[in-house]
Amino acid sequence: MNRTTAPTLHDVARMAGVSTATVSRCFNLPDRVSAKTRETVMRAVEELGYTPHFGGRALASNRSNTMGAVIPTMENAIFARGLQAFQETLGEAGITLVAASSGYDPAHELEQIRTLVGRGIDGLLLIGAARPDETYAFLERRRIPYVMAWSYQAGHAGCFVGFDNRRAAMIITRKVIELGHRHIAMIAGITNNNDRASDRVDGVRAAMDEAGLTGRDLRVVEARYSLNSGRRACLELLETKPHPTAIICGNDVLAVGAITKAKELGLRVPGDLSVTGFDDIELARAVEPKLTTMHVPHRRMGQAAARALLAIRDGATDCPGTLLKTQLIMRGSLAAPA
Amino acid sequence: MNRTTAPTLHDVARMAGVSTATVSRCFNLPDRVSAKTRETVMRAVEELGYTPHFGGRALASNRSNTMGAVIPTMENAIFARGLQAFQETLGEAGITLVAASSGYDPAHELEQIRTLVGRGIDGLLLIGAARPDETYAFLERRRIPYVMAWSYQAGHAGCFVGFDNRRAAMIITRKVIELGHRHIAMIAGITNNNDRASDRVDGVRAAMDEAGLTGRDLRVVEARYSLNSGRRACLELLETKPHPTAIICGNDVLAVGAITKAKELGLRVPGDLSVTGFDDIELARAVEPKLTTMHVPHRRMGQAAARALLAIRDGATDCPGTLLKTQLIMRGSLAAPA
DNA sequence: AAAAACGATGTAAACGCTTGCATGAATTAA
DNA sequence: TTAATTCATGCAAGCGTTTACATCGTTTTT
Incomplete structure (x- = not known):
């Protein structure tokens, strides 16, 4: 037995005393092979540590799996x-x-x-x-x-x-509005080349419209996907008057960043500022207060x-x-x- | 994937009026082919939209990139x-x-x-x-x-x-001991089949020994990699007397779980209970208080x-x-x- | 000018596998 | 008993590439 090169179908076939076709069928169409033969073959496979060669397989079957x-x-x-x-x-x-x-x-x-x-x-x-x-x-x-x-x-x-990212964002926004928020801001993900992020912005806007709030009532800041970007964006939103009473975030990471920054600034969450996320990753339950968010499966x-x-x-x-x-x-x- | 219509080396060779060997060389050893021929071949490649077939290549060259x-x-x-x-x-x-x-x-x-x-x-x-x-x-x-x-x-x-997981765990443990902790517990990852997790436990033990604290002073609980497991493990450790004053965790996720549970139980962190992590993932800076941990690059x-x-x-x-x-x-x- | 060396290209044999077709044995139907 | 059917297996032709080796002009050397 040649130990330096990988065993091939041929080696298995020889050892099991059958043809290469039969060995191949053991892998691909097992029910076309008698149980007895299959067992012999599989024993040889085990013993040799045989693994089918991808290249050969792809070449012959026109499929790469x-x-x-x-x-x-x-x-x-x-x-x-x-x-x-x-x-x-x-x-x-x-x-x-x-x-x-x-x-x-x-x-x-x-x-x-x-x-x-x-x-x-x-x-x-x-x-x-x-x-x-x-x-x-x-x-x-x-x-x-x-x-x-x-x-x-x-x-x-x-x-x-x-x-439906847009619809999901509408739903969470409706909830925010329903609770009485009128000054709402959004920290969105980068919308350029990203339909998920831009759909979520659209959804928030649509829900605002629906409630008769104008686009002017919505301040949107875009931020990269990181806690620190969320913190920075939150700071930016809180620097102008009137303060938003709720910040809707395009994802959980941004939301958690926003919450930590808000707390650092001495705001109570949700007392002084509500924050929502999107995704429901584990992080959402690690932060205090736990994050209200849109669960995505x-x-x-x-x-x-x-x-x-x-x-x-x-x-x-x-x-x-x-x-x-x-x-x-x-x-x-x-x-x-x- | 429809490979029946995909052009092959052969098609390119025919179109360029050369042999398949020459076409192949154009790709693999371009300087072994005259500039003129190479150009003709490349034109044919372009025109046919030829891409080498991975299977054939892997089979013949015994390399897959x-x-x-x-x-x-x-x-x-x-x-x-x-x-x-x-x-x-x-x-x-x-x-x-x-x-x-x-x-x-x-x-x-x-x-x-x-x-x-x-x-x-x-x-x-x-x-x-x-x-x-x-x-x-x-x-x-x-x-x-x-x-x-x-x-x-x-x-x-x-x-x-x-x-060196063991050494890193020793370092963090020394710090814990140096600060005066004597009742120390550990929430480890599952050590079975996991040398990272078991090395970290060993490291903690070694640092305890080094400081003249006996193994009896270290209570170790293993937990799966999730916030909830960390919470459960923390609860378990706090149910027995004497309470540990510090819990060293095998990773950040467990540590954050432990912190949230401790806070729920009305303990102040780090006032009543110190917690350390391991890994330094983003989560470590999202929790309050932020996690003391071992940064891994x-x-x-x-x-x-x-x-x-x-x-x-x-x-x-x-x-x-x-x-x-x-x-x-x-x-x-x-x-x-x- | 002949010999040697070189460079570009072609020839053809692998590479390991799948699969249509052929074969022959075992089973069932007539 | 013989013919028809089924089933397990073998045979062998590819699949698209790479790569020794062979070939054949061209250049260089002597």
Whole structure:
């Protein structure tokens, strides 16, 4: 036995005393092989420590059993969690994940997509819908099945597995207004090239309109995804008069940053200032007061995305997209104004 | 993915009026081809929209330009952050990342490693050193270069890119003792199959010994990686007399859980109870009081791991491992006992 | 001017696997 | 008993690339 090179189908076949075809079938169509033979083969597989060679497999079957994902960054807990679930679900189906990150840059995203496609993926997970036509054109030309997560744009072509960011933001804003707040401010994520962030701003605006409050009553500051940006943005909002009595944040991290800053400035939360988040990550329950936020089912989204991609692979013709529900979670950081 | 229409090397060769070998060389050894020919070939490549087929390439060259990573879970911020940096550094070198997760289960880790190896990776990132001999044997037999991150076991074979968990835990414990604490407890991560967690416990014990405190003075409770587990563990520790005056936690998440529980129970932190963390994730600065913790350079670790793997790929013979430094960050959650 | 060296290109054999088709044995139907 | 059917397995032709090795002009050396 040659110990220096990986064992091949051939080695297994020889050891088990069968043909390579039979060994191959043991892996791919187990019920086409008699139980006895299968057992012999599997014993040889064990003994040799055989693992199928990806290249050979991809070449012969025209399938890579690999799916790609390009997300903004794994450092953001919501994507990390979604990606984890995506990978787990894929793994159950024998698919491995190839991952890349775009750093929120559409040009870089396209570059990453190109690389993954060249690597031979059977499907692709993307985040949101805001990207240049060029990217969509590339995907169409190469016939790569893809799903977009975290968004759900009814008018947009393609397959979505996400939720209605705008509507969710409306719901949380309605609650804020219902409690009596009139001076409302928003700390939004960076909206450039980010439909999730901009939809949330739109949603807040829409709810204000609906309640007869004018856009002038809403001050919006954009901030990068970090506690410190949230703190800075909060400070900026509190420097001008009249103070807002409630700050609606585009995500939990910004909200927690805002809360800590507000407390540092001697404000009571929610007594003097209410703050709301969005996402419901673990952080939301670590801060005092606990964060009132919009719960997003990140894990379920990752799972659903994986299932959608698997369905397409298995021949689903129409888009097996999913519109997920979010849920308003009332905790301590939102109350009626003083 | 429709590969039946994808152009092949052959198509390019025919169009350019050369052999497939020449086309291949245009990609891999451009200076072995005359400028004129190369230009003709590249024009054909452009026109056909040709992209090399990954499977064929991997099969023929026995190289994939792909590296793998098997981490416990991406949902843990420290791994997500390290993986992100790992992927970025790899990307700069034209390598793509294939990712899988083990869920902290050694058997599952081996399974994932098998899959990735079968997929044809040129190198592998693993977390920690605690895994069965079988796994190491497999890697050796398949001659897969690998590095282990988050740990640094001097006596252990293999290449480490990590830090000394034991020593770091000693340092933070010394500080706790130095401030006057004598009744100390620890909330550790699950130590089973986790050398980072068990090294941290060892470190705490060692520092206690060093100070002449007996092991009896240290109560250790293990807890899963979640806020709630930290809360439960904290409660458990506070139910028995004498109360500890300081709780050393194996990671920040547990520490934050402990702090929130302590505050709920009406204890002042750090007045009645000091709490320390480990990792220094963003959460550590979101809680009140801010967490005294051991800073771990997760991103630098991911980068260093990528660089080590690239060095090995490029022929480095001795292990290009790295021992990273951690740093004690004093914030508000640790003070002298009342 | 002949010999040697070189450079550009082509030839063809792998690489490890899947799969349509063929084969032959075992089972069932007639 | 014979023919038809089923089932397990083997045979062998690819799949798209890379890469020794061979080939054949061209240049350099002697």
